[in-house]
Amino acid sequence: MAFQCQRDCYMKEFVTSVVSCCPAELKQEVNGKKETLKGFNVQLQDTILFPEGGGQPDDHGLIGDVPVLRVTRQGAEAVHFVRSPLEVGQEVQVKLDWERRFDHMQQHSGQHLITALADAMCGYKTTSWELGRQRSTIELDTPCVKPSQLQALEEAVNEKIRAHVPFPIVYVERPVFVNQVRSRGLPDDHAGPIRIIDIEGIDANMCCGTHISNLSHLQVIKLLGTEKGKKNKTNLIFLAGNRVLKYAEKSYSTERSLVSLLKTGPDDHVEAVDKLQKSVKLLQKTNLSLLRDMAVLIAQSFKNDPQRGKVFNFEHKKCVSFSFCRKEGDNEFMNIIANEINTEETLVFLTVGEEKGPGLFLLAGPSGLVAQLGPRVLEMLQGKGAGKNGRFQGKANSLAQREEVQAFLQEYCKHHTSEEE
Structure with a gap:
């Protein structure tokens, strides 16, 4: 039916x-x-x-x-x-919803045309296809498609569009279908005549979908390129009809934005971005080096401070606590500080990130103490992390609770303060 x-x-x-x-x-x-x-x-x-x-x-x-x-x-x-x-x-x-339907008609009919000419010109069979929301893909039974073949195929499909080739739909009985048209098989529950999509002089193929009545209604087809597919196959990416116009409009809008940002013409965009990337990499390298130096200085400043804080006892060992926060930094920055400080004698709590936003944290110190306090710190920071060998670190969903964590650690130290102090 x-x-x-x-x-x-x-x-x-x-x-x-x-x-x-x-x-x-x-x-x-x-x-x-x-x-x-x-x-x-x-x-x-x-x-x-x-x-x-x-x-x-x-x-x-x-x-x-x-x-x-x-x-x-x-x-x-x-x-x-x-x-x-x-x-x-x-x-x-x-x-x-005509806009959605006509888009589907253009992409589907475009696929039939590309499939037929890819087979006729190159001998590449279509094994599957996907009509995506923004672009469509045809899976070709070949490990690669040469750029020259891609260009020739695009020129050929658009030549057929300009020729106003009719695209009629006909119904035939099963014997005719079996002998004369291309097909991947009928559904098990199919009944009645067979529906054939006939691109005059180009291809005849069984199909249940909706299609244009003339190739001119495709307007234009753009082959965007290819990607490696599954099992030695190639995915051919294409746009048809109104999607080409929208793609051109979006590309032009992006181009104008880049002109404004890069202060260069479109032909110089690649070179300008390449220079920016190299400059950013150099700055990142310099920044990382400075952060490492800063981490060492922070640790040395703490060790040289005669007023380092109250001494507290843990498992018959005397310890002091150290807390530090910074907006910029990473896990390496915090670990350098911890490495420079004798964490066998110091409980270190470090964070990097926005004051009330997400960030990173590190709790370092005597292994037994960190194992005892780490899970509670993780819970208070609403984060994810783990610890071993005297280090407990991870990601915090919010550093807004940082002061509460400090108060919790100070309260612990207060209850274990050495009488000698």
Whole structure:
């Protein structure tokens, strides 16, 4: 059975009736989180909303004023998922999200054209394809595609677009399908005539998707390049139609921003960025060297200070405490300080990062003392970390509790202060 969306791919509105409406759930991912929506599965007498298939995503649209969130094919029927129930038997107007549909038509038809010419010109078979949200990918059965082949292929597909080659859809019986057209096989539940996408004089291929009626409707195709695929295959990345225009607009906007930032023309952007990267690397190297020197000086300043703090006892050993915070730094910076100080006799608490933002911390000292206090410090800083051999360090979600940690450590030292002091 062919749906109205397959018989007339350009129809934007359609009047039909509701056949069934049953409670259902839709599992989807939103912003990386999986969620389950409760709603209804609706079957219509016919539909202009394409159910996912043939590598093409499903359509979006409205049934009356109810948004359709998902369309799938179940056997010979199209099932529309909606959040609100619809009355069985009522007549409804279906409206298509045309911008989304036409984009899918351009990418899908573009894939058919590229696939056919890549096979005819280079002998590269298409083994799969993906219609992505921003770009589409064709998997070719070859370990590599030469730049000259890529250029020739792009010129060839755009020449066919300029030639206004018709792109009709025909229906044939199974024997004709088997003998005359290219196919990857029929679904097990298929019934009735076979739907053939025929690019006149170029390719005939079985397909259930929605397509343009003439290659000129593709406007233009841009082959962005290739990437290494799976098992000695190559992924060919392309844009078709309006996506090329949007890509050009975005690229130009980026170019103008770079002109403003780099104070150079577009032809000099690569050289300017290269110089900036080298300058940044040199500054980072210098900054790291200064931080290391500063860490040594901080540790020496503490060791040379006659008023280093009160002495407290731990396991019959006399210790003092040292606390230090700094906005800039890293784990190496803190470890250099700890290494310069005799942590067998000193409890060291260090942090780097924004005062009330995330950061890094290090608790160093006698191994038994650090093992005892480290987990509590980690809990207070709402962080993640671990410790061994007298070091407990990690990431803090918030350094806003730093003063509370210091108070906690000072209170511990107070209760273990040496009577000699």
